[in-house]
Amino acid sequence: KNGVVIVGAGHAGVQAAASLREEGFDGPVVLLGDEKELPYHKPPLSKTFIKDAKAKPQPLRGEVFYSGNAIDFRPGTNVERIDLLARRLELAGGGGLSFDRLILATGSRPRTLPLAGDLDGIFSLRSIADARAIRAMSGDCQDAVILGGGFIGLEIAATLRAGGCNVTVIEAADRLLGRAIAPVIAAHVHKRLESIGVRVLTATTVTRLESQNGHVSAAFISTGERLPARMVIVGIGVVPNVELAEMAGLAIANGIRVDRQMRTSVPEILAIGDAASYPHWFTGMDVRLESVQNATDHAKLAARTILGHQDAYSAVPWFWSDIGDMKLQMVGLTGTSNRHIVSGEPDDNRFSVYHFSGPKLIGIESVNRPADHMIGRKMLGLGFTPTDEMIAGGAPALKAAIA
Ligand code: FAD
Numbered sequence: 001k002n003g004v005v006i007v008g009a010g011h012a013g014v015q016a017a018a019s020l021r022e023e024g025f026d027g028p029v030v031l032l033g034d035e036k037e038l039p040y041h042k043p044p045l046s047k048t049f050i051k052d053a054k055a056k057p058q059p060l061r062g063e064v065f066y067s068g069n070a071i072d073f074r075p076g077t078n079v080e081r082i083d084l085l086a087r088r089l090e091l092a093g094g095g096g097l098s099f100d101r102l103i104l105a106t107g108s109r110p111r112t113l114p115l116a117g118d119l120d121g122i123f124s125l126r127s128i129a130d131a132r133a134i135r136a137m138s139g140d141c142q143d144a145v146i147l148g149g150g151f152i153g154l155e156i157a158a159t160l161r162a163g164g165c166n167v168t169v170i171e172a173a174d175r176l177l178g179r180a181i182a183p184v185i186a187a188h189v190h191k192r193l194e195s196i197g198v199r200v201l202t203a204t205t206v207t208r209l210e211s212q213n214g215h216v217s218a219a220f221i222s223t224g225e226r227l228p229a230r231m232v233i234v235g236i237g238v239v240p241n242v243e244l245a246e247m248a249g250l251a252i253a254n255g256i257r258v259d260r261q262m263r264t265s266v267p268e269i270l271a272i273g274d275a276a277s278y279p280h281w282f283t284g285m286d287v288r289l290e291s292v293q294n295a296t297d298h299a300k301l302a303a304r305t306i307l308g309h310q311d312a313y314s315a316v317p318w319f320w321s322d323i324g325d326m327k328l329q330m331v332g333l334t335g336t337s338n339r340h341i342v343s344g345e346p347d348d349n350r351f352s353v354y355h356f357s358g359p360k361l362i363g364i365e366s367v368n369r370p371a372d373h374m375i376g377r378k379m380l381g382l383g384f385t386p387t388d389e390m391i392a393g394g395a396p397a398l399k400a401a402i403a
Contacts, residue, residue: 332363
């Protein structure tokens with residue numbers, strides 16, 4: 001028996017190993033990861049780790065979890081190829097590993113900026129190694145330029161600013177945080193970042209980088225301005241790690257294509273987490289989400305699929321981001337929103353935006369209103385749409401409505 005082999009030891013891969021045991025799988029489980037660390041939480045990297053010289057990585061599970069559950073965790077192992085016919089993986093540096101079932105949990109990697117070349121002082125943030133490199137330079141950071149006004153870029157902007165660095169955010173679109181977030185939230189985040197001294201430039205791009213002795217020294221932007229920069233952090237989105245699957249001939253569509261049980265076009269191979277694209281029960285449309293919730297719930301379902309269960313993916317999507325003193329929490333998928341109402345006051349730094357598609361509640365985005373978020377998860381799980389009056393009544397009224 002070759003058992004289950006999991007490629008990628010991030011949020012999804014580690015949860016898959018845990019869930020296989022929790023669901024009663026008693027065959028061999030091998031977890032392969034190309035990083036050398038004990039698998040760790042990624043969200044703190046952009047929020048706390050880079051500003052605290054003493055911060056340690058936060059392990060997803062302690063070392064005893066792997067030995068205690070007979071999970072053969074092999075760090076520093078890079079899988080190079082899937083031999084589909086032989087049901088075997090080829091590992092970097094030689095050697096191979098056979099599998100009965102394979103779970104691809106390869107995650108995603110930051111999109112790169114072609115004009116960055118290979119200058120020193122240019123970073124992106126995905127791994128603990130990236131975070132250590134940023135932290136090492138941010139101690140005496142004077143001027144940092146962040147490319148990209150998405151969640152990670154803005155988290156890093158607020159974190160570096162709190163450490164005393166001069167930070168400028170450059171965003172090509174005319175607003176922060178992409179199109180999926182309500183404009184009122186994007187505008188609030190913009191204003192609040194400016195109030196702590198972060199310079200935010202939208203509808204602006206970087207045209208050229210200047211360097212001295214191989215180290216970046218400034219960024220020129222589309223207005224012609226020269227921004228001094230000892231650090232440039234590129235946060236312009238991620239691309240899914242689909243190459244292994246693609247080479248093996250599995251179906252790809254903005255990610256490794258899976259069905260509602262997380263099976264790829266070859267049913268013994270499953271794909272989960274940031275790398276997987278799937279028809280979302282919530283909208284019926286194909287999505288590829290990048291969140292801890294998505295990785296965790298995929299992994300739980302993949303384990304059940306391997307054990308022969310037939311349940312289809314039905315988790316409520318949610319996400320959080322901490323940008324300075326703003327705790328943003330999102331639940332649902334709001335891409336098809338055609339009406340929204342705001343509850344609470346942006347000026348108090350505490351408010352929520354309820355999104356509707358036609359008559360139906362499809363998502364809630366909150367700033368420092370965790371109770372709204374928690375009730376939102378319940379309402380969306382139940383398929384319940386509150387009236388405008390209930391929303392105006394706040395969390396107590398909503399709680400009463402679904403009790
Ligand atoms: P990953 O956690 O990236 O794990 C994939 C692993 O597979 C990696 O270790 C990779 O090196 C390895 N791998 C890839 N290819 C191979 C191969 N061929 N062989 C061996 N190993 C391989 N989400 C939230 O919900 N809230 C947040 O606040 C939040 N903040 C974030 C902050 C940062 C800085 C980052 C980087 C991400 C954040 N996320 C957040 C997103 C969240 O971390 C991801 O959605 C989640 O990690 C996805 O899990 P995954 O297992 O699919 O991928």
